[in-house]
Amino acid sequence: MKRNAPARDPGKHDHRKCVHTALSTAEAVCKARGEKLTPVRKRVLELVWASHRPVGAYALLDSLRADGRSAAPPTVYRALEFLLALGLVHRVESLNAYLGCAHPASDHAAQFLICRQCGTAAELEESDIATAIDRHAKRAGFAVERRTVEAMGLCAACQTA
Amino acid sequence: MKRNAPARDPGKHDHRKCVHTALSTAEAVCKARGEKLTPVRKRVLELVWASHRPVGAYALLDSLRADGRSAAPPTVYRALEFLLALGLVHRVESLNAYLGCAHPASDHAAQFLICRQCGTAAELEESDIATAIDRHAKRAGFAVERRTVEAMGLCAACQTA
DNA sequence: GCGGCATCGGTTATAGTATAACAATACCAT
DNA sequence: ATGGTATTGTTATACTATAACCGATGCCGC
Ligand SMILES: [Zn+2]
Ligand SMILES: [Zn+2]
Ligand SMILES: [Zn+2]
Ligand SMILES: [Zn+2]
Numbered sequence: 001m002k003r004n005a006p007a008r009d010p011g012k013h014d015h016r017k018c019v020h021t022a023l024s025t026a027e028a029v030c031k032a033r034g035e036k037l038t039p040v041r042k043r044v045l046e047l048v049w050a051s052h053r054p055v056g057a058y059a060l061l062d063s064l065r066a067d068g069r070s071a072a073p074p075t076v077y078r079a080l081e082f083l084l085a086l087g088l089v090h091r092v093e094s095l096n097a098y099l100g101c102a103h104p105a106s107d108h109a110a111q112f113l114i115c116r117q118c119g120t121a122a123e124l125e126e127s128d129i130a131t132a133i134d135r136h137a138k139r140a141g142f143a144v145e146r147r148t149v150e151a152m153g154l155c156a157a158c159q160t161a
Numbered sequence: 162m163k164r165n166a167p168a169r170d171p172g173k174h175d176h177r178k179c180v181h182t183a184l185s186t187a188e189a190v191c192k193a194r195g196e197k198l199t200p201v202r203k204r205v206l207e208l209v210w211a212s213h214r215p216v217g218a219y220a221l222l223d224s225l226r227a228d229g230r231s232a233a234p235p236t237v238y239r240a241l242e243f244l245l246a247l248g249l250v251h252r253v254e255s256l257n258a259y260l261g262c263a264h265p266a267s268d269h270a271a272q273f274l275i276c277r278q279c280g281t282a283a284e285l286e287e288s289d290i291a292t293a294i295d296r297h298a299k300r301a302g303f304a305v306e307r308r309t310v311e312a313m314g315l316c317a318a319c320q321t322a
Numbered sequence: 323g324c325g326g327c328a329t330c331g332g333t334t335a336t337a338g339t340a341t342a343a344c345a346a347t348a349c350c351a352t
Numbered sequence: 353a354t355g356g357t358a359t360t361g362t363t364a365t366a367c368t369a370t371a372a373c374c375g376a377t378g379c380c381g382c
Contacts, residue, residue, distance in 0.1 A: 038359070057339070072362065077340065093254040094309050096339060096368095111294065113303045122301060129293045133272065133312055136287050141317030142274045148255050150309040151294055156302030201331070218368070233333060238369065257339095257368060 018100075019049045025104050026088050033086065043067065044079035045100065048089050053119040054097030092121060094150045099123070109147055115155035122155070179261075180210045186265050187249050194247065204228065205240035206261065209250050214280040215258030253282060255311045260284070270308055276316035283316070 026045055030037040037045075047063045048055055057076050064071040080098055083089040090099050090110055101110070102123040109130040113122045130147055137144045187206055191198040198206075208224045209216055218237050225232040241259055244250040251260050251271055262271070263284040270291040274283045291308055298305045 036358085040360075070361065073340070074342090074362085075360070078360080093311070111297075113298050113301060113305075115303075116306070122303070124297050124301075126293070126297050129290070129297065132287070132290045132293045133310065136272075136285050136290065137274055137312055137314070140274060140283060140285075141320070142276075142283070142312070143315045143320055144274075144312045145277070145314040146312070148309060148311040148313075149294065150254070151298055151303070151305045151307070152309075153298070153306040154304045159302070159304055197329085199330070231332065233331095234369070235333085235371090236331070239331075 019046060022049045022088075022100050022104075029086055029088060029105055035082070035086065040069075040075060041079045041082055044076060045083055045088060048083075048098055049100040052121065054092040054095050054099040054114070054121050056097045060098070090123070092150060093148050094152065111149035111151070113151050113153070113155070115158050116152055117154055117158035120155055180207060183210045183249075183261050183265075190247055190249065190266055196243070196247065201236060202240045202243055205237060206244055206249060209244075209259055210261040213282065215253040215256050215260040215275070215282050217258050221259070251284070253311060254309050255313065272310035272312070274312050274314070274316070276319055277313055278315055278319035281316055
């Protein structure tokens, strides 16, 4: 699938700020948890934040190599594993791709709205969606630990276009 | 991950009936839609229904080969594509695996409760979960077309054990 | 019957995603 | 400096999915 549209809110948003905020927050989260945001990890996080579109692991790998760095699949998967564990990135199951977390630090249930046209993914954090799932699960005697909620469709920009 | 527990409701449920119902319904759906449930397609559906656990495409492939049939990945992926299109099976995104649909024929929003211990997946069909997602999506101007809702955790049986 | 057309499955090859296992290095604390 | 631990490098391989081409079969109209 080709993606051709802007990352998000064309013009209305200073993406450098998104990246800067994400990296700063990551530093803080790591410090708070006694973990190290090494150069590889930081660079992978920065690459994930290059857009508001989920990125595949091998695209990240190509970018690392374009940096001139020596890298193989484990390099990027290990960095992703680290970032996932700290809640700094999410994995989008339906795309086998990774996305910077828009609300890190909090232990949150995330949901995604993924545009099939432009590839942009917006993150929601609506507790009532999680609650609705948990309620029906409980009725079935099921104890929920993790939820994957991903909606595919068209974003506002792509509907008008 | 090893799976060691019974498929579902150990003892309480006649699984042959599940399979029989699924195959009968499939025949009916195909007839109604003017599609053909060929031997390969029927066998793949039967194999998907061999348990209430999502099955990987290559496990299905191995089973086809165990039948003595000549088969390669496209064989099973084509059958799955057909069955998915008719709503007779679902794909579980977080497992890259396939599961027989418990409520075929209706055009429904499906949600899954997947036990990380025994691998069993139960299918829900709760419109209020879909509604909650759609409501928040609409607020964001997003038009939902497909929803992926998968909860991971422990089923009732595995909690007591 | 025959030629065209469409559907289905077989076959080979390849693309895309992810992890195992072990070696080398960097880092920190004694 | 020495040893221990965490991180990264490296190679190999497993797992998931699709592309492309071909042959067989069946249907339809002539
Ligand atoms: Zn941005
Ligand atoms: Zn869009
Ligand atoms: Zn059953
Ligand atoms: Zn279970």
